[in-house]
Amino acid sequence: MSRMFENKKVFVAGGRTGFVGTNLAKALLAKGAIVYAHSLNPDKPSNFTAATTNLFESTGDLSLSANIPPAIDYVFHCAAHTAGAHEMATNPVAQITPNVLMNSLLLEAAAKNKVKKFIFISSSAIYPELDIPISEDKGFEGDPPGNYFGVGWMKRYAEKLAEFYFKQYGMEVTIIRPSNIYGPYSSFDLERAHVLPALIRRFLERQNPLEVWGTPDVVRDFIYVDDFIRGALLACEKLSGFDVCNIASGQLYTIGEAVAIIQELTGYRGAITYNSSKPMTIQQRQVDVTKASKLLGFSPEISFREGLKRTIEWYKNHSER
Numbered sequence: 001m002s003r004m005f006e007n008k009k010v011f012v013a014g015g016r017t018g019f020v021g022t023n024l025a026k027a028l029l030a031k032g033a034i035v036y037a038h039s040l041n042p043d044k045p046s047n048f049t050a051a052t053t054n055l056f057e058s059t060g061d062l063s064l065s066a067n068i069p070p071a072i073d074y075v076f077h078c079a080a081h082t083a084g085a086h087e088m089a090t091n092p093v094a095q096i097t098p099n100v101l102m103n104s105l106l107l108e109a110a111a112k113n114k115v116k117k118f119i120f121i122s123s124s125a126i127y128p129e130l131d132i133p134i135s136e137d138k139g140f141e142g143d144p145p146g147n148y149f150g151v152g153w154m155k156r157y158a159e160k161l162a163e164f165y166f167k168q169y170g171m172e173v174t175i176i177r178p179s180n181i182y183g184p185y186s187s188f189d190l191e192r193a194h195v196l197p198a199l200i201r202r203f204l205e206r207q208n209p210l211e212v213w214g215t216p217d218v219v220r221d222f223i224y225v226d227d228f229i230r231g232a233l234l235a236c237e238k239l240s241g242f243d244v245c246n247i248a249s250g251q252l253y254t255i256g257e258a259v260a261i262i263q264e265l266t267g268y269r270g271a272i273t274y275n276s277s278k279p280m281t282i283q284q285r286q287v288d289v290t291k292a293s294k295l296l297g298f299s300p301e302i303s304f305r306e307g308l309k310r311t312i313e314w315y316k317n318h319s320e321r
Helices: 019-030 085-090 097-112 148-169 195-204 225-238 255-266 290-296 304-320
Strands: 009-013 034-039 055-059 074-077 117-121 172-178 180-182 210-213 219-224 242-247 252-254 272-275
Touching: 009 019, 019 034, 019 074, 019 225, 074 097, 074 225, 097 117, 097 148, 117 148, 117 225, 148 172, 148 242, 172 225, 180 195, 180 225, 180 304, 195 210, 195 255, 195 304, 219 225, 219 255, 219 304, 225 242, 225 290, 242 290, 252 255, 255 304
Parallel strands: 009 034, 009 074, 034 055, 074 117, 117 172, 172 242, 180 219, 210 272
Antiparallel strands: 219 252
16 A cells, blocks of 8 residues: 555545545545545535544635645645536536636645645546547547537646646646546535436436436446546556546446446336437547556456445435435
8 A cells, every 4th residue: 555645734625525525535534644625615514524533624615715724745626616417508607717716726826835746636528529539648639529618628728727837836737537437425416416426316216207318328438436536546646747647447338228227226117218308418438548557557446337336325325314
């Protein structure tokens, strides 16, 4: 086990209440880090118990001002104003301005505080629509497609800004572009949830008929959050200077296949309909995982079925509370 994070001070934007941030903060605490977990919304209850050792919590809108504690070694930027397909289609602007401001202010604060390394969770939404596995060097080819145009360019701008801070201040930067992450602490709010948590909730609520947005042949690369976090920490450990890495499962599933597995795992017996008039993002996105495999020795350990099973169990336990 690497000791890179032992007794190091790590600021995790989104670490107090966010999906990726919470899972990351827990993993860092397990590695002996002193974690400063931040959330944008002070009204949201923390995902941690009050007496968690080596954890310090803070809240505040980072798009208004970004202050990080002194002597922070690493910043993981997992916070974002996010949305599911519904908001991407109906109000994509909501994801632009606050995120541009937050990304800019946090990068500046980290550089001024002489943070050793800044890890930015970007997105595979930055990529153009291609029928091949998309490698890291395709990040700025053409435009992001359809509903991804705005959010894709917002992330692209943050990546270039991060590269600028590396060149200006020597602050090391690792950019991580994930595929579709799912698992415990996802948002299961139907207005904002991504596809798998939204499906899991609908199946467990026994909605009948159960409506699936889009068509069953839409293809995605889904990665379970524990695998993603392991990949992100390996990238932080093994990449230096300014570098970019896809972290994905490298395996493709259709929405129809996901629906069939969730139906079986939840014992759902009702009718299932697909509504192709509802917003979906793009038909297919395949992410190339060669770099993560070669440079990081990374490959996913949790199968899609097992990941879905764990996510369903977690949601059942937490929705009852």
